[in-house]
Amino acid sequence: MLKVENINVFYGNIHAVKDLSFEVSEGEIVSLIGANGAGKSTILKTVSGVLRSKTGSVSFLGQDISSLAPHLIVRRGLAHVPEGRRVFLQMSVQENLEMGSYTQKKSAVSAGLEDVYSRFPRLLERRKQIAGTLSGGEQQMLAMGRALMSRPKLMVLDEPSMGLAPLLVAQIFEIIKELNRAGTTILLVEQNAQMALSVAGRGYVLETGAIIKADAASDLLDDEAVKKAYLGG
Amino acid sequence: MQFLSQLINGLQLGSIYALVALGYSMVYGIIMLLNFAHGDIIMVGGYLAMLAIGAGVAPAFAVMISIFGCTILAVIIEKGAYKPLRSAPRLSLLITAIGVSLLLQNLALLIFSANAKPFPGTSILPSGSVSIGGLSIGTTAIITIVVSVVSMAALTLVVQKTKIGKAMRAVSEDTEAAQLMGIPVDLIISVTFAIGSALAGIGSILFCCRYPLLTPTMGSMLGLKAFIAAVLGGIGSIPGAVVGGFAIGLAEVFVNSVGLSTWTDAVVFGILIIVLLARPSGFFGRPMVEKV
Numbered sequence: 205m206l207k208v209e210n211i212n213v214f215y216g217n218i219h220a221v222k223d224l225s226f227e228v229s230e231g232e233i234v235s236l237i238g239a240n241g242a243g244k245s246t247i248l249k250t251v252s253g254v255l256r257s258k259t260g261s262v263s264f265l266g267q268d269i270s271s272l273a274p275h276l277i278v279r280r281g282l283a284h285v286p287e288g289r290r291v292f293l294q295m296s297v298q299e300n301l302e303m304g305s306y307t308q309k310k311s312a313v314s315a316g317l318e319d320v321y322s323r324f325p326r327l328l329e330r331r332k333q334i335a336g337t338l339s340g341g342e343q344q345m346l347a348m349g350r351a352l353m354s355r356p357k358l359m360v361l362d363e364p365s366m367g368l369a370p371l372l373v374a375q376i377f378e379i380i381k382e383l384n385r386a387g388t389t390i391l392l393v394e395q396n397a398q399m400a401l402s403v404a405g406r407g408y409v410l411e412t413g414a415i416i417k418a419d420a421a422s423d424l425l426d427d428e429a430v431k432k433a434y435l436g437g
Numbered sequence: 438m439q440f441l442s443q444l445i446n447g448l449q450l451g452s453i454y455a456l457v458a459l460g461y462s463m464v465y466g467i468i469m470l471l472n473f474a475h476g477d478i479i480m481v482g483g484y485l486a487m488l489a490i491g492a493g494v495a496p497a498f499a500v501m502i503s504i505f506g507c508t509i510l511a512v513i514i515e516k517g518a519y520k521p522l523r524s525a526p527r528l529s530l531l532i533t534a535i536g537v538s539l540l541l542q543n544l545a546l547l548i549f550s551a552n553a554k555p556f557p558g559t560s561i562l563p564s565g566s567v568s569i570g571g572l573s574i575g576t577t578a579i580i581t582i583v584v585s586v587v588s589m590a591a592l593t594l595v596v597q598k599t600k601i602g603k604a605m606r607a608v609s610e611d612t613e614a615a616q617l618m619g620i621p622v623d624l625i626i627s628v629t630f631a632i633g634s635a636l637a638g639i640g641s642i643l644f645c646c647r648y649p650l651l652t653p654t655m656g657s658m659l660g661l662k663a664f665i666a667a668v669l670g671g672i673g674s675i676p677g678a679v680v681g682g683f684a685i686g687l688a689e690v691f692v693n694s695v696g697l698s699t700w701t702d703a704v705v706f707g708i709l710i711i712v713l714l715a716r717p718s719g720f721f722g723r724p725m726v727e728k729v
Contacts, residue, residue, distance in 0.1 A: 284617045292614065306620050
């Protein structure tokens, strides 16, 4: 479904992602794990078109999207939930969701809202509230709900657990599994490697912009080196 | 009675400032650019209306040509001069805006010469007056205030309720997140310039009807005052631009009416300094929060 081949991404002089390749097949949950600064967010931003790779290609559903503008990539069915949630803090919950459905026809918007509200009843309760007044967990739900409004085939999540209490983290990951069961392919980036690998089918371990290990998630969870570096022993 | 007629006078001037200030504020809100060419768009609007009426076009059409011309010109400037600098440092953008402003002024100088040209204001707005309870109000003032209020209400409606207006708010709050929602950011920026300049075009006609003399530099002082109004209200804020515009307009007229007309500009700039000392982000501005 998503195929990333030999991408090299730079921030000015900093070589953030080095000759990196990976792929995600339909129906999977794939996790990219790695420490802060390993290049995780950079990779996702390159996939969604916010950053450009100097080399190589990103293809989605068999078509090259490397030079496509971000808003056109969304139209093809790829939704990116950015790090730090980035909901529109001064807009209401419902307006945020409407922005998520920008690419959709008017008739699809109300169906989308219904779907998101049934998945996140909390958002329905607060739909008129300004997003800036929501708690961190609610904002994460809003960010995910907003991405769902574009009816994505592939959802790319950047650190969905960031800054959330453990109970909420478990809840968010439960939602991710549910979305996947309902047919959305998931690419997940996390510092919380334990959580990320426990929901994923496969995982990639990143270090300073390169993949150093790729395996089934369950094997990575048992891997001594991975345990030592990312799973706290 | 004297007070009331000065009040209406101030509201008339204030509503023009507010219309122009909206363009500054909207553009700043969306791409953080102080668009110094905005004032000169007003000058172009004035000359366009003059030329159209001189060519025998019906006044209503001349007004439309002028507003439409301002809109097109602003979109061309945005695409040609500002868009290529989208990822450049903000200072480059600011300097470019000043450059565009100088370019427009000097082109006008070349075409129309430095001599002031009379603006055929009376063929656009009738110069009569209405008398209400002994108070005589110029029709120009009434029409100016009504047209401005209707335009601002329409703008508020667009920004609050329509898909494109909501997208404008989204882009102005977080451009990258807006992109990830599938919002075509470049298009939304162009639309913002277009709307801001259409308002400036309306403001231009109303201003020229009040002060019917056209010069190539007429846009700079009006632009500067409107810019102050936008900063006073809190740049980036739409209600702020409106309140700031009326505040500056009223202040100017009242300073004039007590016989201190040579001090008008000093008072306007003084108000700006005092407000910014007390509230650096203006009346409605959001306090600056540095992201870490």
